[in-house]
Amino acid sequence: METRRVADILKNGQPEETVIVKGWVRTKRELKGFSFTEVNDGSSLAGLQVVIDSGISDYDTIIKKINTGASIEVGGKLVSSQGKGQKIELQADSVIVYGEADAETYPLQKKRHSFEFLRTINHLRSRTNTLGAVFRVRNACSVAIHQFFQEKGFMWIHSPIITASDCEGAGELFTVTNFDLNNLPKNATGEVDYSQDFFGKPAYLTVSGQLQAEVMAMAFQNVYTFGPTFRAENSNTSRHLAEFWMVEPEMAFCDLEGDQNLAEEFLKYIFKYVLATCPEDIEFFNKWINKTILATADNIINNEFARITYTKAIEILEGADKKFQFPVEWGIDLQSEHERYLAEELFKKPVIVTNYPKEIKAFYMRLDEGEKTVSAMDVLAPGIGEIIGGSQREERLDVLERRIQETGIEADDLWWYLDLRRYGTVPHAGFGLGFERLVQFITGMNNIRDVIPFPRTPLNAEF
RNA sequence: UCCUCGGUAGCUCAGCGGUAGAGCGGUCGGCUGUUAACCGAUUGGUCGUAGGUUCGAAUCCCACCCGGGGAGCCA
Known part of the structure; x- marks a missing residue:
């Protein structure tokens, strides 16, 4: 059986194909005798509906484990969906649970969350x-x-991420140093002695790669930078x-x-x-x-x-x-x-x-x-x-x-x-x-x- | 940094001097095709933190912390 991404299955999957899907449970709907689970693997907005019949081995154990957020692997056969929300779905033959997600503590619900709240769980919001x-x-x-x-x-x-010149004069700069900040070397006038710092002078995180882009354009005509900058x-x-x-x-x-x-x-x-x-x-x-x-x-x-x-x-x-x-x-x-x-x-x-x-x-x-x-x-x-x-x-x-x-x-x-x-x-x-x-x-x-x-x-x- | 609004259950919010509330979520039960499923029951709180006023403070006052929106600066 071939492992396939959800986006590929939703686009190209045909009934009777046997596939393996790996991803995270978005929602589970239990009915008497069988359950629907939506699996998302990040490849597309829509998830794949997985139908798990109570006849598969260890059904009762497995169904308890696959709460929202759990990671699972499902093997089975693609079938045309009887329901209205999707054309194709996966009839599960086997389900492996990689990692459970305790429903009492997993912060993501099936319903909508505010973006403010999602920022506090940045590691899960994707x-x-x-x-x-x-x-x-x-x-x-x-x-x-x-x-x-x-x-x-x-x-x-x-373009470099560390620069030694604040040429644009745009905004505040982050200083880059390897000084011990609790013990800064001072010169005779009491100012910080940057000649003893890593670069021998003040250094900063770049605010723009433009000046360096100009340098390179004077050799290659047309150039572009695409990278991080800092303010x-x-x-x-x-x-x-x-x-x-x-x-x-x-x-x-x-x-x-x-x-x-x-x-x-x-x-x-x-x-x-x-x-x-x-x-x-x-x-x-x-x-x-x-x-x-x-x-x-x-x-x-x-x-x-x-x-x-x-x-x-x-x-x-x-x-x-x-x-x-x-x-x-x-x-x-x-x-x-x-x-x-x-x-x-x-x-x-x-x-x-x-x-x-x-x-x-x-x-x-x-x-x-x-x-x-x-x-x-x-x-x-x-x-x-x-x-x-x-x-x-x-x-x-x-x-x-x-x-x-x-x-x-x-x-x-x-x-x-x-x-x-x-x-x-x-x-x-x-x-x-x-x-x-x-x-x-x-x-x-x-x-x-x-x-x-x-x-x-x-x-x-x-x- | 400034202006402004806010912080109450896991989430979204109501309550605005007199015993802490709802919806959602979670849990348990029901349901043979669900789609943010549905139906029933149930669970859940140092009311941002620290002071103050008051017989009594989630509620009023003060300080601080954090968040949203707007502005400045800018991309």
Whole structure:
């Protein structure tokens, strides 16, 4: 007999085939003379209905053991189901119980649980319908990202997780050290002497692989990073994690328009791929989590993204028939309520806003003519806000040096970054995408802690 | 970090100065095709923690801890 996954059986299984299935019991319904058990092995949302007749050996012992959560192996014959919920089911000949799950203490019930509660049993929550679907979709997103870039000839590069420069100046950093924190070496002025630390200077967990991506793009033209990044910011929201995954493509010989084109093509590709690969899971989300996600996916795939400049966006907001909590004027950073208005109320689809004032954007973004704005872009998505942020990078050495000076960043740490402009510089552009926010966007899940298997947030790193 | 709402049975919640409640779950029994099965019975509590007010506190006051939502920061 062949061991098969539930997803395969539900899709391809034929009556009279003999199979073995291994998985976890989701629910058991006992009747007089026989029982129904639903077995799930993570391969699909739906489980396989197993019919256990009281005639099999040790029936009474076995049926007592297979409570919700128990792990079992069932051998038997596939048959057409007499019931209405499924086409095919497994008529058990033999049942092996690997591990019981005491019904009095096993925390997962057959009925719905709140996500808040499931976070307290993080090690078990992946066995639920919703989290199971989330992590299958998350996997599909990962595959889609690699496939998209590989098909286009991008090289996946591994940017370092430990860095010694805080170049972006974005948020708080986690320090990496092997000092004995109870006995820190001090220098003559009483400050911590980092020359004695592992790297001979302060080191941190990376907040972005972009600068290293630029290095590699100057050799391989088109590259992307896809890996974990870290922020020590004390952010307590449904959209922030201390450890999250980021996707950062970087393209040589590319301008802001090419960057926007890639971002739009990229999002469309991911949505198409997930819809084609996980239709059951997506329908589940559409039915139980957020009734708009199928329409949103359709909207993304079949419509062109709106593209406006920051200056135009400000004009629109100033003329909007709506009162904002934060007043609008040229020069402000767009607030959540402004982004929401543009993406959700006005365009009702993703909007790419470009050419922001240089004062509110990073030093490495290319200075536009007139020197008031930079070639930055943000993709604002309905329900999520900023999902992609990118820019054309400043490739002119003199301008970049000036910008570094203006923003007060320590230029010495960036000597290698400046060398890229000294030797064979080219126009180039890229963007960053928060991977978990993408998964949120696709699944409609409200809280970012529920789209990553082991969320890291302030005061939470138990599992 | 700020604003705001909350913490009562394993879960979801009601009770808001006078003997601690419901539904679900669990357990036991019934049922020959169930689908979050159904029917009957039953079980279950240091009311987040520590102070205070009061004859009496789950309920009012204070501090702290934890969680949700929103904001800031950002991805």
